[in-house]
Amino acid sequence: MDRILVIGGEGFLGLKLVRALKQGYDVAATYYKTKPEEAGCEWLQLDIVNPKATKDCISNLKPNVVVLLAAVSTTFGNMEEIAKVNINGVRNVVNACQSVGSRLIFLSSDYVFNGEKGLYKPEDKPKPSTPYGISKYEGEKLVASIPNSVILRSSLMYGWHEPFQHKNFFTKVLTKLRGGEQVVTFNDCYRTPVYVGDVVRVLGAVISRDAKGLFHIGGPDYLSFTDFAHKIAKVFQLNESLILSKPCNMSLPKLLGLDAKATEDFLGFRFVPLSQGLKLLATGGEAS
Numbered sequence: 167m168d169r170i171l172v173i174g175g176e177g178f179l180g181l182k183l184v185r186a187l188k189q190g191y192d193v194a195a196t197y198y199k200t201k202p203e204e205a206g207c208e209w210l211q212l213d214i215v216n217p218k219a220t221k222d223c224i225s226n227l228k229p230n231v232v233v234l235l236a237a238v239s240t241t242f243g244n245m246e247e248i249a250k251v252n253i254n255g256v257r258n259v260v261n262a263c264q265s266v267g268s269r270l271i272f273l274s275s276d277y278v279f280n281g282e283k284g285l286y287k288p289e290d291k292p293k294p295s296t297p298y299g300i301s302k303y304e305g306e307k308l309v310a311s312i313p314n315s316v317i318l319r320s321s322l323m324y325g326w327h328e329p330f331q332h333k334n335f336f337t338k339v340l341t342k343l344r345g346g347e348q349v350v351t352f353n354d355c356y357r358t359p360v361y362v363g364d365v366v367r368v369l370g371a372v373i374s375r376d377a378k379g380l381f382h383i384g385g386p387d388y389l390s391f392t393d394f395a396h397k398i399a400k401v402f403q404l405n406e407s408l409i410l411s412k413p414c415n416m417s418l419p420k421l422l423g424l425d426a427k428a429t430e431d432f433l434g435f436r437f438v439p440l441s442q443g444l445k446l447l448a449t450g451g452e453a454s
């Protein structure tokens with residue numbers, strides 16, 4: 167049975183991936199601060215900034231596949247702090263994978279683009295404009311130096327999270343609307359939100375098919391944060407008048423979102439439309 171190591175297994179995507187993979191693989195996963203209470207998987211503490219610890223972890227386990235999800239995902243913030251994990255940490259994982267011959271799958275982001283065009287295709291040239299985007303693009307370049315590696319660039323994910331995980335746009339809006347609070351949304355920032363369960367599906371398919379190269383992951387709806395919030399309110403039957411809308415006054419990339427048609431064709435499935443994904447979450451299609 168193939169052994170898979172998920173680095174960042176306690177995160178929003180990581181824990182869902184671990185739960186799916188342990189059905190068919192020998193799974194080990196790392197956590198940084200919080201060890202999840204998830205059985206059926208070997209949990210190891212790892213700070214990827216530490217080159218020796220990273221090398222020891224990977225050379226002891228000798229996994230067939232390493233899925234690298236650990237990252238600092240603050241959009242802005244200090245470049246030096248972000249680079250420690252998202253560049254130096256990635257380099258440590260790349261070096262360790264090369265030394266034992268593990269295949270590496272890396273999660274990147276549509277923030278590698280500057281947000282002037284939207285619906286980016288895999289052949290569009292990245293031009294990041296935020297510290298996070300710059301770090302993810304540098305991470306991509308390091309990962310691409312390993313033959314057989316996979317880079318999965320994802321747009322904004324939505325889904326339920328554990329209490330110890332960060333909120334996402336979906337759960338932030340839902341919490342506010344359920345509490346009767348107003349929620350301010352940007353009407354000029356566009357994304358292609360993707361159901362987190364679909365990202366797990368892509369990872370499963372990429373692992374089982376031995377795929378390699380660059381893939382874009384994004385849902386079929388290209389819409390603003392304001393329209394996203396209205397869809398949430400509609401599906402969960404909450405008060406839409408609490409949704410306030412304004413242009414973004416920060417240097418956030420405006421028109422992001424990924425064209426994922428090539429990924430859909432290659433893998434032979436369609437990403438769920440936003441309304442359908444939200445209905446799945448509302449009806450317990452995925453545990454909260």
Ligand SMILES: NC(=O)c1ccc[n+]([C@@H]2O[C@H](COP(=O)([O-])OP(=O)(O)OC[C@H]3O[C@@H](n4cnc5c(N)ncnc54)[C@H](OP(=O)(O)O)[C@@H]3O)[C@@H](O)[C@H]2O)c1
Nearest residue numbers: 174177178179198199213214235236237273275320322323
């Ligand atoms: N969520 C999205 O919408 C989205 C969209 C596009 C791409 N991505 C990418 O997809 C991946 C997974 O995203 P996610 O939302 O699931 O992230 P997440 O919940 O923030 O999980 C990332 C994990 O990495 C851990 N970590 C941070 N620094 C570390 C270090 N030095 N060594 C080891 N682990 C460390 C974090 O631990 P602590 O929490 O304890 O700090 C966190 O649990 C990330 O690479 C992200 O850039 C996410």
